[in-house]
Amino acid sequence: MLGSGALIVMDHTVNIVEAALRMSYFYMHESCGKCTPCREGTRWMYQILNDIQNGKGSSKQVEKLEDICDNMSFKCFCALGDAAVAPVASSIMHFRSDYDELIKNLESDEVSA
Amino acid sequence: MSEDINITINDQPVSVPKGTLVVEAAKKIGIEIPVFCYHEKLGPFGCCRMCLVEVEKMPKLTTACTQTVMPDMVVKTESPKVIKAQQGVLEFTLLNHPLDCPVCDKGGECPLQNNTFKYGPGDTRMEFDRANRDKATPLSPVITIDRERCIACQRCTRYSDIIEQESALVMLNRGFNNEVGTFNNEPYDTKYSGNVIDICPVGALTNTQFRFKARTWDLDNSATLCAHCGCNCNMTLGSRTNKFMRIETRPNDLVDDGWVCDKARFGYDFIESDHRIVEATNLVDGEYKVAKTLEIARQTAESLKKIVDEYGPESIGFIGSPFGTNEELYLYHKLFRFTLGTNNLDHKIYIDTPGLPVDHYDFLNVETANLVLLIGSDPAEELPILDLRIKKAITRKGVKLAILNDQKTELDKIADLSLMYDVGSDEIALAALANSLALELDIEMVEGETSDESLTGIAERRMKEMAELVRTAMKVCVVYNPASLTGNSIFMLKHLLGVINKIPTMECGAIPAAPFTNSLGAMDMGILPDYYPGGISSSDSGKVDQVWGDGSSLQSKGLSALEMIDKAESGELKALLVYRNNPVIDFPDRKRVESALKKLSLLVVHDMMKTETSVLATTVLPSNGPGYDEGTTTNIGGRVQYRKRGLNTKNSPDWKIISKMINSLSEKPIEYLTSFSVTEELSQTVPGYSEISKKSIKKEGKTREKIESANGVVPEIGKVESSGQGLKLRIAEQLFAKDKILDASSPLAHHFLPSTLCLHKKDALKLDLSNGDQAILAANGVEVKAIVEVSNRCNPGAVIVPRVSDDQGLLRLSRSCSVNWVEVKKPKVE
Ligand code: SF4
Ligand code: SF4
Ligand code: FES
Numbered sequence A: 001m002l003g004s005g006a007l008i009v010m011d012h013t014v015n016i017v018e019a020a021l022r023m024s025y026f027y028m029h030e031s032c033g034k035c036t037p038c039r040e041g042t043r044w045m046y047q048i049l050n051d052i053q054n055g056k057g058s059s060k061q062v063e064k065l066e067d068i069c070d071n072m073s074f075k076c077f078c079a080l081g082d083a084a085v086a087p088v089a090s091s092i093m094h095f096r097s098d099y100d101e102l103i104k105n106l107e108s109d110e111v112s113a
Numbered sequence B: 001m002s003e004d005i006n007i008t009i010n011d012q013p014v015s016v017p018k019g020t021l022v023v024e025a026a027k028k029i030g031i032e033i034p035v036f037c038y039h040e041k042l043g044p045f046g047c048c049r050m051c052l053v054e055v056e057k058m059p060k061l062t063t064a065c066t067q068t069v070m071p072d073m074v075v076k077t078e079s080p081k082v083i084k085a086q087q088g089v090l091e092f093t094l095l096n097h098p099l100d101c102p103v104c105d106k107g108g109e110c111p112l113q114n115n116t117f118k119y120g121p122g123d124t125r126m127e128f129d130r131a132n133r134d135k136a137t138p139l140s141p142v143i144t145i146d147r148e149r150c151i152a153c154q155r156c157t158r159y160s161d162i163i164e165q166e167s168a169l170v171m172l173n174r175g176f177n178n179e180v181g182t183f184n185n186e187p188y189d190t191k192y193s194g195n196v197i198d199i200c201p202v203g204a205l206t207n208t209q210f211r212f213k214a215r216t217w218d219l220d221n222s223a224t225l226c227a228h229c230g231c232n233c234n235m236t237l238g239s240r241t242n243k244f245m246r247i248e249t250r251p252n253d254l255v256d257d258g259w260v261c262d263k264a265r266f267g268y269d270f271i272e273s274d275h276r277i278v279e280a281t282n283l284v285d286g287e288y289k290v291a292k293t294l295e296i297a298r299q300t301a302e303s304l305k306k307i308v309d310e311y312g313p314e315s316i317g318f319i320g321s322p323f324g325t326n327e328e329l330y331l332y333h334k335l336f337r338f339t340l341g342t343n344n345l346d347h348k349i350y351i352d353t354p355g356l357p358v359d360h361y362d363f364l365n366v367e368t369a370n371l372v373l374l375i376g377s378d379p380a381e382e383l384p385i386l387d388l389r390i391k392k393a394i395t396r397k398g399v400k401l402a403i404l405n406d407q408k409t410e411l412d413k414i415a416d417l418s419l420m421y422d423v424g425s426d427e428i429a430l431a432a433l434a435n436s437l438a439l440e441l442d443i444e445m446v447e448g449e450t451s452d453e454s455l456t457g458i459a460e461r462r463m464k465e466m467a468e469l470v471r472t473a474m475k476v477c478v479v480y481n482p483a484s485l486t487g488n489s490i491f492m493l494k495h496l497l498g499v500i501n502k503i504p505t506m507e508c509g510a511i512p513a514a515p516f517t518n519s520l521g522a523m524d525m526g527i528l529p530d531y532y533p534g535g536i537s538s539s540d541s542g543k544v545d546q547v548w549g550d551g552s553s554l555q556s557k558g559l560s561a562l563e564m565i566d567k568a569e570s571g572e573l574k575a576l577l578v579y580r581n582n583p584v585i586d587f588p589d590r591k592r593v594e595s596a597l598k599k600l601s602l603l604v605v606h607d608m609m610k611t612e613t614s615v616l617a618t619t620v621l622p623s624n625g626p627g628y629d630e631g632t633t634t635n636i637g638g639r640v641q642y643r644k645r646g647l648n649t650k651n652s653p654d655w656k657i658i659s660k661m662i663n664s665l666s667e668k669p670i671e672y673l674t675s676f677s678v679t680e681e682l683s684q685t686v687p688g689y690s691e692i693s694k695k696s697i698k699k700e701g702k703t704r705e706k707i708e709s710a711n712g713v714v715p716e717i718g719k720v721e722s723s724g725q726g727l728k729l730r731i732a733e734q735l736f737a738k739d740k741i742l743d744a745s746s747p748l749a750h751h752f753l754p755s756t757l758c759l760h761k762k763d764a765l766k767l768d769l770s771n772g773d774q775a776i777l778a779a780n781g782v783e784v785k786a787i788v789e790v791s792n793r794c795n796p797g798a799v800i801v802p803r804v805s806d807d808q809g810l811l812r813l814s815r816s817c818s819v820n821w822v823e824v825k826k827p828k829v830e
Helices: A016-030 A036-053 A059-072 A079-112 B022-028 B080-095 B111-119 B155-163 B195-199 B262-266 B293-311 B326-339 B363-368 B384-396 B410-414 B426-441 B460-471 B489-501 B519-524 B541-548 B561-570 B590-599 B654-663 B675-685 B761-767
Strands: B004-009 B012-017 B052-055 B074-076 B143-145 B169-172 B179-182 B205-207 B220-225 B234-240 B243-249 B280-284 B287-291 B316-319 B371-375 B400-405 B417-420 B475-480 B507-512 B575-579 B602-607 B619-622 B631-634 B639-643 B727-732 B756-759 B774-779 B782-790 B798-802 B820-825
Touching: A016 A036, A016 A079, A036 A059, A036 A079, A036 B080, A059 A079, A059 B080, B004 B022, B012 B022, B052 B080, B080 B111, B155 B169, B155 B195, B155 B384, B195 B205, B195 B243, B220 B639, B243 B262, B280 B293, B287 B293, B293 B316, B293 B575, B293 B602, B293 B619, B293 B654, B316 B326, B316 B561, B326 B519, B326 B575, B326 B631, B326 B654, B326 B675, B363 B384, B363 B475, B363 B507, B371 B384, B371 B460, B384 B400, B384 B410, B400 B410, B400 B426, B400 B460, B417 B460, B426 B460, B426 B489, B475 B489, B489 B507, B519 B631, B561 B590, B631 B675, B654 B675, B756 B761, B761 B782, B761 B820
Parallel strands: B004 B074, B316 B575, B371 B400, B371 B475, B400 B417, B475 B507, B575 B602, B602 B619, B727 B798, B756 B782
Antiparallel strands: B004 B012, B052 B074, B143 B205, B169 B179, B220 B234, B234 B243, B280 B287, B280 B619, B631 B639, B727 B820, B756 B798, B774 B782, B774 B820
16 A cells, blocks of 8 residues: 555645645546546646645635535546545545635735735 | 336336436436437447436436446436536536637537536636637548537547547547547548537537538528438538538438438538539520520420421430439439330449349348348448448447458458459359359259359359358348449349348348439339339330320330430430430540530430530530439438428429420420429329328438339340450449539548559559559550559459549440450550
8 A cells, every 4th residue: 555655644744735736636647537527627626726735725715625526526437536536625624724724824915915 | 029127217207128328218208318428329438427317226426328227226317416416517517618609610509508508507616717729720621620629528539439430530648638639640531520520519520611600590401311322311401691501410310320421511512613504505506595494495395306206206315313303303204205205214324123032121221130241332432321331230230241342342341251253253253152052042043154263253162151151141131232233243133132032031131232312213213214113114015004004105115325325326316315414424435425425416414513415415404403402312222301402593493394394295284383293293103102202201201112123034144255455444433533523622622532543463563563653544545544553452354443533534444334444554655
């Protein structure tokens, strides 16, 4: 499992959004493109995560991410689509605060600007 | 005997055969499940995910286009889960789809638009710029792809793989970067490429000719037929303000299986050509004078009558056309046989007779037979949609294919057995197969030696293999091209059919696959010197009188088309009416034909295009032709269908012109109101057509009753042609030839081939010619230039020359419809 990258051990210093972004890049790159939800969904998720990671995201986008995950999971042609959903969905479920932090920065920036 | 399975969809019960897909079961009870990638002719694929439905006891939603029905299945297509999924999939599909609807060719008839309206989320949540891709890349001169609009459903690539079996169009790259294209960026220019335009569920694949020309809802659509070959595929002709716009498929499973070939889709430019004949003219003192069409028709009839009165009915003749409609040909039969009293009617240069000693099979039988036996036919070049049907039968329906031909064809690749006889030895080859079967059946055989390899180029052992394939097949569909047979071989072919039919427990039928639009109709309507309509022999005066009334039978034996030319040359024939035929180009020996026609005191040409024959005419009458005309045609499978008008014209329809000629000579004129009035009359007089009416043929056409062939005696093998000089000439049909239909300005011009001659390598060696060399074909004092192709397309001793254009003038090299010899030589060095 370790060699395949399916199991990754990270400590608490890691930014989970960045990790999710990297993984979604991986899945976007791996998608064969045959089925619509996977081909389009992996790319859209990557685009959104990229925004959030770069401090341009909003909490609305996090909710959207969750919905995209729902629209993809168990609806793709093969399991790659489901696998692509897992890191994003679980990172939001378990580390929502990491997302909020990146978004808060932005939202407070906006206020002060 | 298929088991039916009961399922419930949205609380509605439905019972369908085992193996049915859920999406089809739903269709049956009027429930629509939206799809993109699924197409009934392509089968399940499951890539677009549009068709997700909920099935009780299944943990996930499932795709209705891949899921077959299971006993007691409970399906929901409108549950909240399904609706959420549909909106999600549509959101993904539209995510990077451009907002082109206002200018897109598909607008108004677009499955993506329609599904979005019905099942879409109503709004977009896409916050990024949509991806940009190439907006207009030509895939070929006739198809342009807009890659931004593509939703990667793969209908087009799967069509290329499964239906046309070329795998020419493929999905390139992976993931978000995938795109439809071809290997090495080669043009996508198969014979059937245009169908992808129709099946593309968005405006990605567009018709280059039609692009941006009109909005689909502004089109006037006419449900008509293709008039290019004997398949008679159904198609829709779209026009706007009486201008031709485009051709689309109009699926009819009994005929075209939902496809048309590119000659249909892109080969209708001729209807707006400058070379059309639109006025009636008379030659007066060396100059053509225009006059009213019906007035010239009256004068023509009177002139013909005058000649009959003076020289007898044998002095006039009619050369009709396998391209006219049944109604037009029927009226010409009446004019010449009953009004003018001659049997001199014909429409072709090869020998053929109406009727079959076996069943007349239609296109569906190609799929349900166990063996298709293809004789002298090259469907890909002659009858493209029959070619697709055969490919389907062989690769997807488990049907076997046996081929007996004098040339290699594309279908050889998928044939179980393919035997090539020497050019000109068709009669003996057919006799050999018949005898091989007759021997086992212990029935009368054709006399003489037939099995020796030196006679046909086919070893006895191989012919036995073919006989074995036939003998054990149980159901055989014989597809033969009468126009490719030499001399009297057609009688041997019909003898062979009779022998096959005698095999115990054998079901046998045949498709007389002449390449021309209405060959069967022309024979059925009696445009033959020796047969009245419905295959009644002219010599059977009892039967003729019974159908047509006492005194209808004519004493004279009629002249064939080639005999009419002979008699014109000798001066015995004084007048000839040529209807939509071009003997100068399409009959052997142009020089002789021209000089014969010039000797006539009256040459009437009734045609839609100016031709090498019409310029010799003393009277020219305009024919409306496909696009403007209407009437029925009978396809090679015996199906009678209605060819509707696509564009309006002020010119008189052909049937009116012909009936004017009849009426101006008869005491009891019959006024027809429409072409259907003629259909109605012929359904009462032509045996086999009694069920044909405006109503019965309306939707899918109707198969006319089979015409029995006279009970034949076992034919004798004709005298073997004394050997000639050089090589035997075989002219091969070419679908895209530069002629009156596809001219230099045709969008299909990229398919035109240079004049080519195909040699066996033994002959090439003897003649010291190799691939790509310039060479000359010489016969009759005529020379035709061609490029050498050493392809073993035929056995040694012959040369195959594709008919690539009218200008090439290939028929000048031949003298008759049996074996012709040509010399192949190197050009003189200057
Ligand atoms: S071009 Fe049309 S048919 Fe082909 S994959 Fe794209 S959307 Fe489908
Ligand atoms: S196969 Fe023949 S009838 Fe059918 S579309 Fe092509 S040319 Fe027309
Ligand atoms: S229509 Fe079923 S997955 Fe495309």
